[in-house]
Amino acid sequence: MTAAQQQLIERLRGELGPGGVIDDPADIAPWLTDWRGRYHGASPVLLAPGSTAEVQAVVRGAAALGVPLVPQGGNSGMVGGATPPADGSALLVSLRRLNRVRAIDRSARLMVAEAGCILQNVHEAALEQGLRFPLTLGGKGSATIGGLVSTNAGGTQVLKFGTMRSLVLGIEAVLPDGTLHDGLTPLKKDNRGPSFDQLLCGAEGTLGIVTAATLRLYPAVAERAVAWIGVADPFRALELLRMMQVRTDRVEGFEIVPADTLGHVLEHIPGTRAPLAAAHRWNVLVEATVDGPGDSPAALLEALLGEGLERGLVEDAVLAGSEAQAEAFWKLRDSISEAERATGPAAQHDISVPVDDMPRFLVEGAAEVERAFPGVEASGFGHLGDGNIHFHVRAAARQGPDWYEREAPAVSRLVHDLVTAAGGSISAEHGIGQMKRDELARLSPGRVAALRALKAGLDPQGLFNPGKLVR
Numbered sequence: 140m141t142a143a144q145q146q147l148i149e150r151l152r153g154e155l156g157p158g159g160v161i162d163d164p165a166d167i168a169p170w171l172t173d174w175r176g177r178y179h180g181a182s183p184v185l186l187a188p189g190s191t192a193e194v195q196a197v198v199r200g201a202a203a204l205g206v207p208l209v210p211q212g213g214n215s216g217m218v219g220g221a222t223p224p225a226d227g228s229a230l231l232v233s234l235r236r237l238n239r240v241r242a243i244d245r246s247a248r249l250m251v252a253e254a255g256c257i258l259q260n261v262h263e264a265a266l267e268q269g270l271r272f273p274l275t276l277g278g279k280g281s282a283t284i285g286g287l288v289s290t291n292a293g294g295t296q297v298l299k300f301g302t303m304r305s306l307v308l309g310i311e312a313v314l315p316d317g318t319l320h321d322g323l324t325p326l327k328k329d330n331r332g333p334s335f336d337q338l339l340c341g342a343e344g345t346l347g348i349v350t351a352a353t354l355r356l357y358p359a360v361a362e363r364a365v366a367w368i369g370v371a372d373p374f375r376a377l378e379l380l381r382m383m384q385v386r387t388d389r390v391e392g393f394e395i396v397p398a399d400t401l402g403h404v405l406e407h408i409p410g411t412r413a414p415l416a417a418a419h420r421w422n423v424l425v426e427a428t429v430d431g432p433g434d435s436p437a438a439l440l441e442a443l444l445g446e447g448l449e450r451g452l453v454e455d456a457v458l459a460g461s462e463a464q465a466e467a468f469w470k471l472r473d474s475i476s477e478a479e480r481a482t483g484p485a486a487q488h489d490i491s492v493p494v495d496d497m498p499r500f501l502v503e504g505a506a507e508v509e510r511a512f513p514g515v516e517a518s519g520f521g522h523l524g525d526g527n528i529h530f531h532v533r534a535a536a537r538q539g540p541d542w543y544e545r546e547a548p549a550v551s552r553l554v555h556d557l558v559t560a561a562g563g564s565i566s567a568e569h570g571i572g573q574m575k576r577d578e579l580a581r582l583s584p585g586r587v588a589a590l591r592a593l594k595a596g597l598d599p600q601g602l603f604n605p606g607k608l609v610r
Contacts, residue, residue: 140183143204144230148184154196158236161185170211170231173219175480175487177543178573180223182209182231189236191311191319191350197232198348199317207602208232210344212254212286215278217489218572220290220343220607229605234285237350240264248356249308251323254285254349261354270356271430273300273391277473285349291341293568295472298524299391300357302568303340309353310336315346315598323353338593343570344604346597363428364436365465366444368456369419373498373523376423379452380524383425383443389436392426394472395501395523399516400479400531401471407481408474411467415455423523424472426465475520475529484540485533486547488554492563494526501528504557508532511553512546527567530554555582571608580610 140148152160161167162184171180186208188194201208207229211221223229237253240261244250245268252261258272258279265272276282276294286292288310293302300306308325322336339347370376376395383390398420405411415422427436440458447453459465479485492500505517514535519528532550534542555565559582571579580587590609594601 140227141206143206144183147200147204147206147230150200151186151197154200155186155188155193159187159189159193161187167231170214170233171223173217173222174215175217178219178222180209180225180229181227182223182229183227185231185233187233187236191237191313194232194234194237194313194348194350195317195319198313198315201230201602202316202600205600205602206230207605208348209604210234210285210289210348212283212289213257213278213281215281216286216290216572217487217569218566218574220570220572220604221286222573224606232348234283234348234350237285241351243268243270243356245270247325248358249325250354250356251351252284252354253351254283254288256284258282258284258287265356266359268356269359271359272306272354273357274303274306277476284352284354288340288349288352289342289344290570291568293522293525293527295392295394295522297522297527297568298393299388304337306355307336307340307352308355310339310349311351312339312347312349315600315603320347323351325353341570343572343608345594345608346603348603358430360428361430361432362436363426363465364440365424365426365459365468366440366456367414367459367468367471368423368425368444368447369415369417369454370421370423370452371419371454372421373501375452376421376523377494377498378450379423379447382446382450382452386443386446387427387439389427389429389439390425391428392424393524394424394521395528396422396424396472396475396520397501397518398422399518400475400520403482404471404474404478407478408470411471411474414457414468414471417455419454424468426469479531479533483534484538484542484547485531486543486550486554488530488532488551488558488565489527489567489569490530490554490558490563490565491525491527491567492558492561494524496561496563497523497526497528500557500561500563504530504554507557508550508553512550515550526563551578573606576606576608576610579608 234254238255241251309323508517519530
């Protein structure tokens with residue numbers, strides 16, 4: 140522990156009160172490693188402010204003493220963006236005690252939620268008012284609002300509602316000098332220069348520590364229908380989606396899952412079973428909803444699937460007959476990351492390309508990677524309708540745990556080159572963190588130059604989340 144860290148910690152013991160400074164190594168340990176277990180850091184304490192004012196006290200003290208800080212929410216990120224440096228030079232700042240829903244305006248369909256609010260709790264709070272916060276993902280039981288804002292998270296309903304950036308109407312954040320950006324008021328018109336709220340959304344805690352956000356809500360779902368569909372290839376899957384979108388605006392989830400990925404879930408996740416009698420090379424999970432009286436979404440989906448069968452786009456399909464079965468279908472999709480962790484080492488890529496190019500990328504990109512690295516298994520799954528696919532390259536059989544360190548960098552370099560050549564992004568929704576920092580600099584030097592200029596202007600000491608997004 141450095142002298143500056145010691146001085147800051149002693150000062151904050153009095154300002155943060157009981158529970159504000161955690162120094163038991165056993166209590167800190169779970170927060171020093173990223174969710175995937177690839178990045179390991181060190182921090183002598185975990186600071187846990189309980190209010191925005193206490194976050195300001197932490198930041199002001201750190202700025203005065205030159206102590207780096209790493210903000211953290213649920214620690215469920217995928218790119219090492221919330222893991223402190225391994226040398227212990229930074230202190231962890233947990234936002235999990237800032238967990239209040241400050242207000243819900245039912246008529247305006249707005250919620251003000253603090254950064255430490257868990258996504259599932261936000262869903263429940265909205266539902267109590269007959270409303271809905273539509274962003275959802277597999278980690279909803281641990282992901283926090285601050286982390287979702289800071290990574291501009293996506294999830295499975297982006298097709299209809301957009302990413303977190305589309306759902307955030309205002310942000311409260313503490314800036315690197317300890318001043319407060321109070322942008323929670325949701326103004327429809329505000330022309331005081333570029334939107335600072337939008338700069339913070341996706342900045343990964345490098346420009347400010349998000350303490351609260353104003354969220355856009357929608358009417359609660361009155362009824363939904365969920366179907367599992369077998370298709371021959373991604374080209375037919377996209378054609379099926381386009382047909383559905385012409386017929387209705389009620390489709391909000393459209394996820395593609397290849398046979399090998401589904402197989403891993405069925406093998407490793409207890410209580411799962413294949414929805415269809417026969418195996419199909421590709422599968423689609425689709426959800427349609429209504430938020431008030433009207434046509435039955437089940438009848439709508441049934442008619443759409445019938446048309447898909449007639450047009451040769453659908454090989455087989457089953458409509459969930461109950462809410463329990465609908466949840467079982469979604470469990471297959473939401474358990475993919477957990478299942479793939481159990482299959483062994485893999486290079487995982489959260490990428491996007493233009494939607495119309497995604498079927499070709501899924502087929503030709505996977506084939507090119509498998510040619511370049513004999514024995515690996517490459518496939519993609521996820522949000523076909525918004526062009527975001529999680530493209531995983533699994534190690535060849537009988538490879539040891541060191542495969543990732545030996546082979547993954549070269550694999551990822553090829554995948555990112557293919558994505559860039561297709562006009563896509565190497566990070567669709569997980570962020571850059573430390574995992575993709577150097578690749579971003581290699582492939583997007585102009586973007587990185589702009590990010591570095593922003594960082595230097597707002598955080599000249601480089602104290603906020605050092606080593607993430609940019610060097």
